[in-house]
Amino acid sequence: MGVQFPFFMKKPITISDIAIKLDISKSTVSRALKDHPDVNPETKRRVKALAEKLDYEPNLLASSLAKKQSNLIGVILPEFNRTFFSSALEGIQHVARANGFNVIICQSNEEFENEVLNTKMLASNKVAGILMSLTLQTEDFSHLRKLQDKNIPFVLFDRVADNVDCPKVTVDDFQGAYQVTSHLIKKGYKNIAHLSGPLGLSISKKRYEGFMKALDDHGFDQANAQVYECKLLNEDAYHSARKLLELNKDRPDAIFCVSDYVAFEAMRCIRDLGLRIPEDVALAGFTNDPATNYVTPPLTTMEQPAKLIGEKACELLLQHLKSEEHSEFPHLELPTNLIERGST
Amino acid sequence: MGVQFPFFMKKPITISDIAIKLDISKSTVSRALKDHPDVNPETKRRVKALAEKLDYEPNLLASSLAKKQSNLIGVILPEFNRTFFSSALEGIQHVARANGFNVIICQSNEEFENEVLNTKMLASNKVAGILMSLTLQTEDFSHLRKLQDKNIPFVLFDRVADNVDCPKVTVDDFQGAYQVTSHLIKKGYKNIAHLSGPLGLSISKKRYEGFMKALDDHGFDQANAQVYECKLLNEDAYHSARKLLELNKDRPDAIFCVSDYVAFEAMRCIRDLGLRIPEDVALAGFTNDPATNYVTPPLTTMEQPAKLIGEKACELLLQHLKSEEHSEFPHLELPTNLIERGST
């Protein structure tokens, strides 16, 4: 006999309620409400008027169940707390909403296990599709294959994996790094170092490659290039910077950092050593986090169109949802934009 | 006859599939899967084994429909892009997940209209409840009343409204402001100004009041206190700071800013005027944004336990969901924590 509503709880209005009051059938109400073509304009008007009056709200759960397609798009992010991701989220939400979809988000917290759990949860919630940026730990992709088996389409953005076959959206990291490095070279710096991220991570690797290529193209000797690898967003960045800066003879006069936050740590370190920016050491980052504007001196960096990345990723997913032709999976590489500030 | 699955789409496993293969009824399968007490341990084992083997995933849509209660909690935030909110979100998600709920988030973008649309969407998705932080524009609360009519419980956090009756979680803004101001006084500053937010906003008002009270309690003349109101997060902050700093005779030797971002703007302004921090003008903010650590000098500020606020808000909602006694609506005011840095 179903669940009883507690006495204090008004039973929500349903299409049947409207049907009964108007003495027509549920189907007609359903059709009227969703602007089905074959329905008398007059009935449509009456239905809509009553729906409005009764403050009817469709039950999307029931609708999704019947249509086997929900209006929810799942998003899995490593962290909400980083400007890049929250901006991307903004873009995702924007496009999703414009197309009648809602967004349900999860945080993997950079842990692989959470990522797997999240994909399961989203699958259980029968989301229409998933947008995700992988964990730093992710090396096993069986959870993604399961999604494919269940025919839940997904798009990877920013943190993508080469050996997963799906639509992808990233920034042109190679070009971006190439440009920052060229900028440093043009500014006249002679001994340019790179504080890189884990080279197993595709983003870090591409930035590293862009850096090396720029050196080479400008007649620098790649073999002499000082590259220190560090874990992202960690005290580790500080220590790597320290090692780099304590080289006496060979101290770099400029450092290209793999991310703004790594650059901030390097900045702290440079100050701690009593050096000046950019006179003694110039510094460039990557991402254009809002904080780059507030540090002293403001940080030169590559702007990543985070919001645009989110929008594009969401658009790819929606395209995929509409056409059943998944012939080729596109990989969008968006351009970055150099922002020169006082640190170089 | 319902929707046909496209040929390429595997039909998802359901409890009926399991029931048929095991030659038992759906009901038993359902019970076994959710550890209902009245079910033979052996059947339970067999059901679970098969479910595992077939990679069965429950359809939460159907479940929610049947139970008239979804496992989704809606969250409406003014912006994702601010550390405070994304941290709060983290807390919310944490508690939600620990209790078997998922989070569906929306962004009002500081626009009232979006806020209203969001509440409707979430209601349509039949969320179990809603957590929200109001827009700066929000003055009309009829959308919240509608939620109450539909018996969708909600909790307000951070940006709350006095004349809405519901559980609330905020920080003790009055005390926080009182403490920062007292800190400035103890440091020996004599002419302390306040760059406040819009006084219509309860947060700004309370911080303003805490500021004034601290002055009064330490024998300062409230009437002489320089308070400049500015819109939050705007160029407006810069201009207000400028006006304040261009007072020749009466230039403050310390400024308590309503937020860290306002303080960053003030900082820019102070530098533009060729003044030193904290020698000429000391500066304190509010929130403890990560960037406070990277500016020069690092900013003294009040730490707001953003994540904790999110957790508490979510806990209040879950409590409310469990007990139908909504006798009293609690208002939690969490303590803040002074973080002294180089700017004072």
Added chain:
DNA sequence: TTGTACGCGTTATCAC
């Protein structure tokens, strides 16, 4: 143009 009837996958009630 409208109505009938059934299915979506799960849960809950009631009888056995």
Added chain:
DNA sequence: GTGATAACGCGTACAA
């Protein structure tokens, strides 16, 4: 301990 069966609210072939 288990099995029918009727909801939950909506969408949609098919008939009228």
